Amino acid sequence: MRIELEKRPRVSLLFSVLSPLLALVLTLVFGAIMFWLLGKSPLNALYVYFVEPLLEVWSLHELAIKAAPLILIGVGLAVCYRSNNWNIGAEGQFTIGAIAGSILPVLYPQWHSWIILPLMLVMGMAGGALYAGIPALLKTRFNTNEILTSLMLVYIAQLFLDWLVRGPWRDPQGYNFPQTKSFQVEAVLPEMLASGRAHWAFVFAIVAAVALWFMMRFMLKGFEVSVLGQSERAGRFAGFSARRMVWFAMLLSGALAGLAGISEVSGSIGHVQPSISPGYGFTAIIVAFLGRLNPLGIVASGLVLALTYLGGEAAQLSIGISDKVSRVFQGLLLFFVLSCDTLIHYRIKLVFSDVRTVEAKG
Amino acid sequence: MFEAILLTVITASTPLVIAALGELVTERAGVLNLGVEGMMIMGAVCAFATAQLTGSPYLGLLGGVFGGAAFSLLFGFLTLTLVANQVATGLALTILGLGLSGQIGESFVGKPGIKLQPIAIPLLSDIPFVGRVLFAQDLTFYLSMALVFGIGWFLFKSRAGLKLRAIGDSHASAHALGINVIRTRYLAVMFGGACAGLAGAQLSLVYTPQWVENMSAGRGWIALALVVFASWRPWRVLAGGYLFGAVTIGQLHAQAFGIGVPSQLLSALPYAATIVVLIIISHNRRTTLINTPASLGKPFVPDR
Numbered sequence: 001m002r003i004e005l006e007k008r009p010r011v012s013l014l015f016s017v018l019s020p021l022l023a024l025v026l027t028l029v030f031g032a033i034m035f036w037l038l039g040k041s042p043l044n045a046l047y048v049y050f051v052e053p054l055l056e057v058w059s060l061h062e063l064a065i066k067a068a069p070l071i072l073i074g075v076g077l078a079v080c081y082r083s084n085n086w087n088i089g090a091e092g093q094f095t096i097g098a099i100a101g102s103i104l105p106v107l108y109p110q111w112h113s114w115i116i117l118p119l120m121l122v123m124g125m126a127g128g129a130l131y132a133g134i135p136a137l138l139k140t141r142f143n144t145n146e147i148l149t150s151l152m153l154v155y156i157a158q159l160f161l162d163w164l165v166r167g168p169w170r171d172p173q174g175y176n177f178p179q180t181k182s183f184q185v186e187a188v189l190p191e192m193l194a195s196g197r198a199h200w201a202f203v204f205a206i207v208a209a210v211a212l213w214f215m216m217r218f219m220l221k222g223f224e225v226s227v228l229g230q231s232e233r234a235g236r237f238a239g240f241s242a243r244r245m246v247w248f249a250m251l252l253s254g255a256l257a258g259l260a261g262i263s264e265v266s267g268s269i270g271h272v273q274p275s276i277s278p279g280y281g282f283t284a285i286i287v288a289f290l291g292r293l294n295p296l297g298i299v300a301s302g303l304v305l306a307l308t309y310l311g312g313e314a315a316q317l318s319i320g321i322s323d324k325v326s327r328v329f330q331g332l333l334l335f336f337v338l339s340c341d342t343l344i345h346y347r348i349k350l351v352f353s354d355v356r357t358v359e360a361k362g
Numbered sequence: 363m364f365e366a367i368l369l370t371v372i373t374a375s376t377p378l379v380i381a382a383l384g385e386l387v388t389e390r391a392g393v394l395n396l397g398v399e400g401m402m403i404m405g406a407v408c409a410f411a412t413a414q415l416t417g418s419p420y421l422g423l424l425g426g427v428f429g430g431a432a433f434s435l436l437f438g439f440l441t442l443t444l445v446a447n448q449v450a451t452g453l454a455l456t457i458l459g460l461g462l463s464g465q466i467g468e469s470f471v472g473k474p475g476i477k478l479q480p481i482a483i484p485l486l487s488d489i490p491f492v493g494r495v496l497f498a499q500d501l502t503f504y505l506s507m508a509l510v511f512g513i514g515w516f517l518f519k520s521r522a523g524l525k526l527r528a529i530g531d532s533h534a535s536a537h538a539l540g541i542n543v544i545r546t547r548y549l550a551v552m553f554g555g556a557c558a559g560l561a562g563a564q565l566s567l568v569y570t571p572q573w574v575e576n577m578s579a580g581r582g583w584i585a586l587a588l589v590v591f592a593s594w595r596p597w598r599v600l601a602g603g604y605l606f607g608a609v610t611i612g613q614l615h616a617q618a619f620g621i622g623v624p625s626q627l628l629s630a631l632p633y634a635a636t637i638v639v640l641i642i643i644s645h646n647r648r649t650t651l652i653n654t655p656a657s658l659g660k661p662f663v664p665d666r
Contacts, residue, residue: 003443005663086449138637142645147396147449148587149640152633155580163626285453324464331458335440338451342444346663 005346015343020290020297022343023336024304030332040319048318049311059310061196065268066309068201069094069260069277071302073284075205075212076253078293082216084229085249089135089150090257091281092157093128097258098265099161100127102272105187106169106180116186120262128258129251131157136250140243146250154281162274169272179273189267199267201260206299208256213295225249257281278309279327286334292341305330367611368495372503373569375607377402377561379506381585382592382599383513384557389589390517391550392530392657396452397437399582400459401555405430405562407463410470410573419478423501423563430559431552433459438551442544445661460576467573475571478502478564502564509557514596526550530655533662543662558582580633587636591643593653602639609635 031049032042053059073090080087087093101124104116134153138144162178171181189199216222228235228245235242265276287305291298312326342348381398388395395401408429413422437455440446478500486497517523526546529536533543565577584606592598613628644650 005443005445007663088453138641142641143647143650144637144640144644145590148583148590149637151583152580152587152636155633156630159626159630163624167624282457285450286457289450322465322468324461324468327461328458328465329461331454331461334450334454334457335436338446338454339440339444342446346445348444 002351004349004351005342006349007346008344012344015340016292019340019343020292020301020337023290023333023340026336026340027329027333030336031329034325034328035321038321040321045315045319045321048315050307053307053310053314058196059314061193061198062310063303063306064192064198064202067302067306068199068205069264069280070284070287070305071205071299072201072208072260072263073253073257073281074287074291074298074302075209075295076256077284077288078291078295078298079212079216079225080249080253081288082229082293083225083245083249084232085139085246086147087132087135087150087250087253088147088285089132089152089154089281090253090284091277091279092150092154093131093254093257094261094264094277094281095154095157095161096131097124097128097254097261098272098276099157099164099261100124100130100258101262102180102183102265105183105266106272109181109184112184112186114186116184117189117266120187120266121259124258124262125255126258128261129255132250132254132257133247136247139246139250146246161272161276165272165274171271180271182271183266187266188270189263197268199263201263201267204259204263205302208259209295209299216295221248257284283309283330286330286337289334290337305333308333365491365495367615370614371604371607371611372495372499373607374610375604376503376506377564377569377581378585378588378606379600379603380502380509380564381558381561381582382588382603383506383509383596384554384561385585386589386592386594386596386599387513387517387526387557388550388554389658390530390594390655391526391547392533392655392660392662393441393547393551394448394452394659395434395437395441395455395551395554396449396586397434397455397459397582398554398558398585399578399580400456401430401433401558402459402562402565402582402585403463403576403578404433404459405559406566406577407467407470407562407573408559409563410475410566411466413476413567414470414473417476419476419567420501422476422567423478423560426559426563426566427556428559430562431556434551434555434558435548437555438548441661442547442551445663448659448661456582464575467575470573471575473573475566475573477571478567500568502560502568505560510596510600517596527655530657533657533660537662537664543664547662558585561585584632584636587640591639593643593649594655605639606632606635 032046035042035045053063077087077090101120104120135146135150138149139146165180166178169180170178192198192200192202224240227238228240228242232242265272269276283305287298287301290301308326308329312323315321316323381402385398405426409422409426412425413419437451440451441448480498480500482498487493517527525541529541529543529546537543562578566573588599588602591602610632613631617625617628
């Protein structure tokens with residue numbers, strides 16, 4: 001038996017919509033098998049994992065908290081990937097954004113003014129953008145592969161954060177815990193609704209998603225992104241500069257990752273500590289692809305991936321499954337998304353006998 | 363003292379060399395597999411688990427090789443059969459590998475590992491200094507050296523290697539000549555996976571004989587950078603691998619001496635060195651273009 005691909009005469013609209021859903025279903029089926037192998041009741045486990053977190057108000061708030069950074073980073077990455085620039089160091093830009101945004105509350109804890117929060121957000125975005133600017137500079141100046149450089153910078157950013165909170169930024173009254181002082185009230189991102197913990201980062205995420213959707217759909221810049229991403233040569237004929245696009249895509253995705261970073265530190269954690277992200281920067285890559293690199297699709301996929309984090313925590317508490325299962329789920333999901341995307345461009349045929357060999361011999 | 367440092371440099375360099383050599387063959391066939399980190403960590407956990415269950419580190423090594431190769435098949439199926447985007451699929455392989463290995467290895471955390479013992483080659487290992495450094499190593503070191511020679515010969519002196527390079531440079535021409543592009547690429551991907559698995563096995567059986575989550579710590583990515591650094595030549599992989607090994611060990615010793623620099627800064631050195639090396643090697647656009655396999659990362663659907 002062989003698998004043959006036959007190019008569709010045109011892109012299948014049906015499968016453009018169906019493929020992410022198909023991928024989700026396949027992931028759930030594989031997840032059920034995995035739970036069964038671990039000796040748990042598959043249905044009960046899936047219920048705890050994917051349904052229970054949606055039933056209570058507080059856990060919906062948690063969902064919004066976890067989805068916000070994923071969506072913010074994911075929409076930036078989507079534009080980046082659409083333009084054929086492969087920034088995979090969002091985790092590092094998230095970290096540097098968090099650090100840059102935290103400079104004010106850490107160094108000026110006595111400063112009580114409303115202006116501090118907007119300044120923090122701007123500085124966070126600037127920090128993330130600058131950090132993403134390094135691979136952009138290296139790519140445009142030295143032709144260096146941005147995949148490798150942006151990833152190496154993740155490790156460096158995490159070590160820098162580690163040094164900061166164990167060294168110069170450590171709270172002297174913190175019982176030797178490696179963390180800074182808690183931020184002053186004015187430096188904490190306020191809650192969105194009175195009913196729970198979810199803060200404004202989720203609003204930022206939705207605004208960013210809609211704005212980028214609008215840009216990709218209706219603005220010349222969006223067209224430029226798509227054209228240069230599909231064919232640099234075609235873009236040059238249209239007068240677009242691939243070099244400038246590297247800068248645009250990297251700075252944009254870096255700024256959004258930085259915003260996610262400072263929002264997370266200011267809204268969810270309240271101080272800076274060595275570990276500020278459960279891998280949001282990497283999970284956002286999955287979010288971007290599951291949303292088919294479409295900013296509105298990414299809002300949906302960000303919520304789905306946030307659910308895997310929440311479900312992981314819930315499953316660990318109630319049925320004793322390790323939260324590492326979440327990473328497996330996320331990895332599987334990306335695999336299925338990528339394989340289902342084949343259906344959009346190709347018909348898949350199973351060939352049971354090798355007809356051509358017979359013909360050749362005859 | 364010097365001898366001891368040299369020995370640790372070799373142990374730190376070996377996994378980088380092995381993984382990079384595997385990826386080199388894969389990329390020479392025109393396939394860009396960014397999942398080295400994932401295959402490496404799967405190799406590490408499979409090797410550790412096999413060694414624990416059977417009590418034999420050699421079976422463990424074999425387990426790592428098979429684990430890495432089997433895991434790479436997933437990448438092969440997606441990118442070669444289903445022509446999915448190679449960059450994205452490679453990332454998926456890494457993400458899944460890190461998750462899956464954590465899940466598999468959970469029951470092995472904190473267990474004492476089984477170390478692969480060195481094999482002293484009779485007579486040769488009696489040579490002063492050189493003998494103890496080069497001929498009293500464990501099997502993975504000898505394998506890494508054999509791979510450098512073997513791959514160098516295969517790629518540039520054998521007929522099969524010529525075909526493999528032809529596929530990497532122009533899959534359409536190779537296909538027209540009747541070479542089975544997809545099958546060769548599957549084999550190349552699996553070879554890369556097996557090497558990454560072996561490199562991972564070295565980590566969990568030799569370098570630090572225990573299982574720690576994420577113990578590959580970016581080495582798979584450094585191996586990818588090494589392939590670019592080596593401009594797709596096995597000998598240069600060896601040189602680059604040892605350069606990185608030396609940087610890694612150098613910073614560890616500097617930390618031990620406490621030279622007044624934050625330890626985090628020193629730990630960042632291997633990653634920073636990767637970036638610097640990439641800049642040096644890629645700034646000349648023309649030489650990069652000449653050396654890069656021309657079909658690298660491009661999808662191929664055979665016409666019928």
